[in-house]
Amino acid sequence: MADQKAPRATTNRSTTPGSDTFKQYISSQWAERPDEEVPAREQSAFAARRRAAISAAHPGTRLIVPAGQAKVRSNDTDYPFRAHSAFSHLTGWGADTVPGSVLVLEPTADGHEATLYFRASAGRDSDEFYANPEIGEFWIGPRPSLAQVGTDLALATRDLADLDAVIAAAGSAESDDDTLVVREADPDLTRRLDALPTGATDKTVDTVETVDTVADRAASLDVLSRDLSELRLVKDDYEIAQMRAAVAATKRGFDDIIDDLPEVVAHRRGERLVEGTFNRRARADGNTVGYDTIAASGPHACILHWTTNDGVVAPGDLILIDAGIELESLYTADITRTLPISGTFSDVQRLVYEAVLEAADAAFAIVRPGIRFREIHATAMAVIAEKTAEWGFLPVSAAESIQPEQQYHRRYMVHGTSHHLGIDVHDCAAARRDLYLDGVLEPGMVFTIEPGLYFQPDDLTVPEAFRGIGVRIEDDILVTADGAENLSIAIPRTVADVEAWVAVQK
Ligand code: GLY
Ligand code: MN
Numbered sequence: 110m111a112d113q114k115a116p117r118a119t120t121n122r123s124t125t126p127g128s129d130t131f132k133q134y135i136s137s138q139w140a141e142r143p144d145e146e147v148p149a150r151e152q153s154a155f156a157a158r159r160r161a162a163i164s165a166a167h168p169g170t171r172l173i174v175p176a177g178q179a180k181v182r183s184n185d186t187d188y189p190f191r192a193h194s195a196f197s198h199l200t201g202w203g204a205d206t207v208p209g210s211v212l213v214l215e216p217t218a219d220g221h222e223a224t225l226y227f228r229a230s231a232g233r234d235s236d237e238f239y240a241n242p243e244i245g246e247f248w249i250g251p252r253p254s255l256a257q258v259g260t261d262l263a264l265a266t267r268d269l270a271d272l273d274a275v276i277a278a279a280g281s282a283e284s285d286d287d288t289l290v291v292r293e294a295d296p297d298l299t300r301r302l303d304a305l306p307t308g309a310t311d312k313t314v315d316t317v318e319t320v321d322t323v324a325d326r327a328a329s330l331d332v333l334s335r336d337l338s339e340l341r342l343v344k345d346d347y348e349i350a351q352m353r354a355a356v357a358a359t360k361r362g363f364d365d366i367i368d369d370l371p372e373v374v375a376h377r378r379g380e381r382l383v384e385g386t387f388n389r390r391a392r393a394d395g396n397t398v399g400y401d402t403i404a405a406s407g408p409h410a411c412i413l414h415w416t417t418n419d420g421v422v423a424p425g426d427l428i429l430i431d432a433g434i435e436l437e438s439l440y441t442a443d444i445t446r447t448l449p450i451s452g453t454f455s456d457v458q459r460l461v462y463e464a465v466l467e468a469a470d471a472a473f474a475i476v477r478p479g480i481r482f483r484e485i486h487a488t489a490m491a492v493i494a495e496k497t498a499e500w501g502f503l504p505v506s507a508a509e510s511i512q513p514e515q516q517y518h519r520r521y522m523v524h525g526t527s528h529h530l531g532i533d534v535h536d537c538a539a540a541r542r543d544l545y546l547d548g549v550l551e552p553g554m555v556f557t558i559e560p561g562l563y564f565q566p567d568d569l570t571v572p573e574a575f576r577g578i579g580v581r582i583e584d585d586i587l588v589t590a591d592g593a594e595n596l597s598i599a600i601p602r603t604v605a606d607v608e609a610w611v612a613v614q615k
């Protein structure tokens with residue numbers, strides 16, 4: 110069978126009774142459950158257009174896009190399941206995706222026929238509904254039927270057991286069709302396809318193509334992942350509306366943190382409270398967080414991905430909070446704000462903050478269709494070089510430092526300024542460099558602008574007063590027909606606005 114994993118060992122836990130008497134009794138006396146019609150969800154029409162686009166790019170090729178399986182956390186407990194982003198993009202199925210589902214686009218004379226294979230509810234005449242903790246209704250709740258998902262997503266649906274016939278067709282000697290699979294999504298399924306006698310999966314792109322980065326090399330092994338990643342570079346209207354909603358929810362999470370600041374400051378692990386407050390909002394208003402919340406107070410702000418979050422939040426310090434709420438559709442915001450915990454910036458904190466803000470504003474000012482993505486980073490870095498040179502931190506001038514072979518200023522900001530954003534926080538990661546880093550901006554692209562300055566507590570190149578200060582300001586940007594919109598502009602970001610925001614608690 111395509112999916113059937115044996116239930117995980119639970120030998121030391123009490124098991125359900127196995128007698129025929131019990132089986133008959135537990136399977137009886139349940140009221141009929143009507144198979145309710147579900148109207149097609151809004152995103153289904155958008156997903157159909159995305160499927161048409163990938164179909165047009167691969168005529169005659171069978172395309173397999175798995176949702177993936179739940180990952181084991183320990184023994185018989187799993188991490189929360191999250192569908193592969195390419196699967197969600199092409200089906201419109203988000204947080205409620207049934208684990209193990211697979212979308213198949215079967216080639217036809219004039220395109221492809223899409224079918225969604227998934228494991229529907231186990232009937233009450235089987236023992237699964239009460240005895241299987243991974244899929245049983247008594248354990249994880251009811252699953253939708255094939256008919257319900259079919260109308261909900263406006264897709265043909267079949268039971269996952271029928272996927273075996275697709276795999277057999279892929280391996281059949283008579284089959285002229287190549288098969289492509291999103292290889293990373295469900296490694297077991299990929300291995301099954303690779304093991305077929307015909308070697309059915311045509312997974313490599315033309316070797317004459319320029320392959321000049323690690324990412325490009327990885328993409329060259331998985332042409333379908335690459336193409337589906339590139340399909341997400343420009344967001345449609347549904348996606349843009351989701352990004353706005355994700356940013357609005359994230360703003361509420363930041364507001365909650367500010368409301369909780371007195372309690373946060375009083376706690377020995379105030380950073381954990383910040384994380385907890387934000388994550389509470391994420392679960393209440395969305396699906397979850399789009400990535401682990403960074404709550405980095407004082408010198409922790411100099412650790413770019415500080416997610417341990419076990420420090421104090423001390424008056425007089427800054428706290429850098431990098432957090433985003435992921436909605437049920439899986440679209441996520443990615444916002445950073447750096448706040449003065451006592452309500453006002455010190456002179457040095459303000460100097461650093463305003464330099465970062467200037468870099469962010471300079472980068473935003475150039476965004477419009479037709480410029481190259483990499484110009485955004487170059488523009489922000491020119492400001493970072495100017496400021497750090499002006500403060501006397503660089504052994505050369507700003508003009509010299511920005512030369513590719515020098516880059517002294519990057520000591521204080523080693524990360525990039527921008528990444529695409531959408532279903533994944535680092536969206537479109539398998540896209541070719543030509544379309545991403547070296548790509549030209551188009552209306553509908555969404556990405557971050559997130560410059561920062563980080564002066565490590567033991568950095569001898571900067572005066573003591575700067576050491577231990579870390580500032581990042583991150584906004585989510587939409588490219589419009591003639592410029593750009595800062596989707597997160599309503600979250601305070603100037604010195605005066607941030608101070609007024611925090612002052613609500615003073
Ligand atoms: N917000 C985390 C990151 O962009 O890496
Ligand atoms: Mn980011």
